[in-house]
Amino acid sequence: MTIFLRGRPARPTSVVAMTALTALTALAALTALTGAAAPASASAAGPAATAASAAPASAAKSPDVGAVSALALPRPTGPYAIGRDTLFLTDHKRPDPWAPAAGARQLLVSLHYPARLGTGGGPAPYMTTEEARLMLAQRGLEDVVPAGAVSAARTHSRTGARPAPGRFPLVLLSPGFGTPRATLTGLAEDLASRGYVVAAADHAYESTGTQLPDGRFLTCAACEKVEAQPDAAGREKVLAAVSTGRAADFSFLLDRLTGPRSSWRHAGIIDPRRVGMAGHSIGGNAAASTMAADRRVDAGINMDGKFFDPAPVTGLGGRPFLMLGTEAEHRPGSDDTSWDEGWERLDGWKRWLTVRDSGHFTFTDTPVLGEQLGLEDPGAPLSADRSTVITRSYVAAFFDRHLRGRAAPLLNGPAPAHPEVDFHRP
DSSP states (O other): OOOEETTSOOOOOOEEOOOGGGTOOOEEHHHHTTSOOOOOEEOOOSTTOOEEOOOOOOOOOOOOHHHHTTOBOOOOOSSSEEEEEEEEEEEEEEEOSSOGGGOEEEEEEEEEEEEOTTOSSSBOOSSOHHHHHHHHHHTTOTTTSOHHHHHTOBOSEEETOOBOSSOEEEEEEEOOTBOOGGGGHHHHHHHHHTTOEEEEEEETTSBSOEEOTTSOEEOOHHHHHHHTOSSHHHHHHHHHHHHHHHHHHHHHHHHHHHSTTOSSTTGGGEEEEEEEEEEETHHHHHHHHHHHHOTTOOEEEEESOOOSSOOOTTOSTTOOEEEEEEHHHHSTTSSOTHHHHHHHHOOSSEEEEEETTOOTTTTSSHHHHHHHTTEEOTTOOOOHHHHHHHHHHHHHHHHHHHHHOOOOGGGSSOOTTOTTEEEEOO
């Protein structure tokens, strides 16, 4: 798969090779912009921090500065303004599995929530420049895309905004392996605008770069752990541990958001009886792992993630689950047989949807940022607009139905408005 700059002579950027056994498909520069690359050793930043890096990119022309100086996420579609807070949490009961010398497990969480119109400060930042630099450098894109342009992408959330009145369902979001939580911001903002509190977590040492409040950077020690395995079975075992580890992260996060000693100042707006979870790639596997481990999560979505940690043979206690993926990798009978196996184990309301012309990162901010940067991926020709509309529409319809009890005819079968979406084994 090769990425081209729009309107430029075709010159390939870096191609990051993935093995199917690590569920990291062969991605080129566009999808790698926010994706999980095959890790290799690189310089560390901070105590016990390690980094993963991809092979250097081949030469490519940089996009026009004017074209990348004002990146913006799509406008949310709901009636609410959006606030955003950030929580830094430490689970003192668990050591970090990837960097034991670092001590207790830590999470950095973005909370998007329905807010009162006209309150709050300026727009919330997309990510820090150093986080963007580490993400781009790992993919060999540091000389193609300015880190400052990515970090300055305009969001629609306000810091310090006052919450809207009422109590709202909670949706947990988990990003792909090696991918910062920021890359699910567009989905988080849209859900918040529709009346959900959304908690997206960076899992320590599982991202290209996470900047902590004290300035330290945690990089992808878990990526190096995967790369160090001698065979596919070893890699799958580590990735299954990533998924179950994230389940423990989210159970801890639920304690801190909905328990008697909440860590969030606006926790009173969360309805703890209505909790859902969605994730991209291994974050989608983590949605199932979390539901298997924690009955508080009422409904889940896997967006194009292999089930390294299989769904329990006994199912998920009758709770609803949506599998939303690419046609190439996750239609019935495709190479990733974990979806066929997972489908059989799901014992509640369930849907299996695939999207034609999509790529692994269709369900993240990648298509939107890539298109504005002048990059295109011939292997995933679905436009940024259609990628955004499809992801937002089906995710919101699922949570509206199962957390709010609202009618969601979009989930009943093929829709003329979304001809790219196919239903399987209804």
